[in-house]
Amino acid sequence: MKAVNQITVTGMVLAAAPVGEYDRRIVILTKERGKISAFARGARKPNSALVGVTSPFSFGEFTVYEGRTSYTLMSASISNYFQELRLDVEGAYYGFYFMELAGYYAREANDETELLKLLYQTFRALVNPNIPNRLIRYIYELKAVTVNGEGPQVFECICCRGKASELMFSVKRGGLVCSRCMGRVSDTRTLNPSTLYTLQYIISSSVEKLYTFVVTEEVLEELETVVTDYLAEYVGKHFKSLDILKTIIL
Ligand SMILES: [Zn+2]
Numbered sequence: 095m096k097a098v099n100q101i102t103v104t105g106m107v108l109a110a111a112p113v114g115e116y117d118r119r120i121v122i123l124t125k126e127r128g129k130i131s132a133f134a135r136g137a138r139k140p141n142s143a144l145v146g147v148t149s150p151f152s153f154g155e156f157t158v159y160e161g162r163t164s165y166t167l168m169s170a171s172i173s174n175y176f177q178e179l180r181l182d183v184e185g186a187y188y189g190f191y192f193m194e195l196a197g198y199y200a201r202e203a204n205d206e207t208e209l210l211k212l213l214y215q216t217f218r219a220l221v222n223p224n225i226p227n228r229l230i231r232y233i234y235e236l237k238a239v240t241v242n243g244e245g246p247q248v249f250e251c252i253c254c255r256g257k258a259s260e261l262m263f264s265v266k267r268g269g270l271v272c273s274r275c276m277g278r279v280s281d282t283r284t285l286n287p288s289t290l291y292t293l294q295y296i297i298s299s300s301v302e303k304l305y306t307f308v309v310t311e312e313v314l315e316e317l318e319t320v321v322t323d324y325l326a327e328y329v330g331k332h333f334k335s336l337d338i339l340k341t342i343i344l
Contacts, residue, residue, distance in 0.1 A: 099160040100168065103127055106153040106213060108193040112138060120148050120167065121197060122156055125207050129200035132158050132165040143169065151176040151189060153214060174214075178221040185220050187342050188227050191335040192216055192234055198331050199242045208241045211301045219305035227343075229314060232321045233304055236296050244268075244328050248293045251275055261290070265323045289316040 105124035113119050118137035123129050137144035146152070147170035154172035158165040179186040196213045200206045216234045219225050239245050247269030250257050254275050261270040262282035270290075271279045285293075292309055309317065 100157060101126070101160055102155050102157045103130075104155055105130075105210060106193075106217075107148060107150050108197045110137075110148050110150055116142075118144070118148050123193075123196055123200050123206055123210050123213065124156070125210050128202045128204035128206045129197060130158075130165050130202060132156070132167045134167040137167075146175065147172050149175070150193060151179060151217065153217070174217075176217050176221060179217075182221075184227065184342055187335065187339040188220055188231060189217060191231075191333060191339050192220075194333045194335045195235070195238055195329075198329070198333070199238060208301065209238070212237055212241055212304075215301050215304060222305070225305055225308065226314075228318070229308060230305065232314075232317045233296050235325055236293065236321050237301070237304060239325065239328060240297050245297050246270075246293070246324060248290065248297055253278065263290075263320060265320075265327050268324075268328070283320075285320070286313060286316055288313045289320070292317055293320070 103122070103124040103126045105122040107120050108123050109121040111119050113133070116136050116138045118134045119131060120134055121129060121131050134144045134148045136142045137148045144167060147154070148167065152170070152172045153174045153176070154170055156170045157168045159168055176189070179189055192213060196209055200209055212234070216230060219230045220227065236245065250270065251261065251272035252264070252267050252269035253271055256272045256274065260273045262276060263269070263285050264271045264279045264282050266281045267279055271282055276282055288309070292313060295307070296304065
């Protein structure tokens with residue numbers, strides 16, 4: 095009997111690049127196999143069934159042939175193309191950045207169920223006009239580092255585990271610091287109580303409940319500073335898509 099190495103995975107296309115004259119190589123973040131790369135034969139021929147399904151943002155089920163060293167895409171059934179983003183340049187570039195960050199964290203053969211769920215819910219929020227894109231960005235960034243196990247400690251002092259009332263935030267220590275331990279930490283900053291509550295909510299709530307609130311401009315600005323500084327400290331990569339996004343939202 096001949097083994098058929100064909101599997102169906104649930105995932106989202108993070109990136110697509112042309113190969114040769116008619117083909118494409120895509121990167122898919124999957125629930126079952128983590129981040130995989132798959133070859134899509136003929137995906138650039140105008141009448142190929144693989145044209146649309148291999149575009150970034152496509153979310154659904156992908157049937158791939160598993161070779162010894164690589165995957166080949168056979169077919170796909172897409173449940174959400176996030177088509178709204180084709181008419182929304184700003185939203186689309188937020189999307190490209192979110193995918194680059196997810197791709198940076200995701201590993202092959204790793205369980206990336208949480209990260210995929212986060213990315214999917216973040217795209218749902220991105221096409222929802224009621225949630226500001228800036229807020230979506232900081233929620234997503236903070237939750238992505240948290241899902242990856244590098245989130246800040248925002249419930250107790252990171253040095254002594256104490257729950258004293260005056261807690262300050264230290265990016266270098268990676269979380270809150272109490273008044274007793276403050277002397278040993280050089281980069282403490284005071285947070286607005288609403289900002290601290292927002293950080294706690296983002297870190298502790300389920301992915302499904304992440305995008306259910308908005309904040310004041312003051313809290314949004316503080317959230318921006320804290321999350322941006324935190325990522326600068328703990329994410330060791332420069333994202334090209336973020337540079338492009340910055341030129342668009344200025
Ligand atoms: Zn302490």
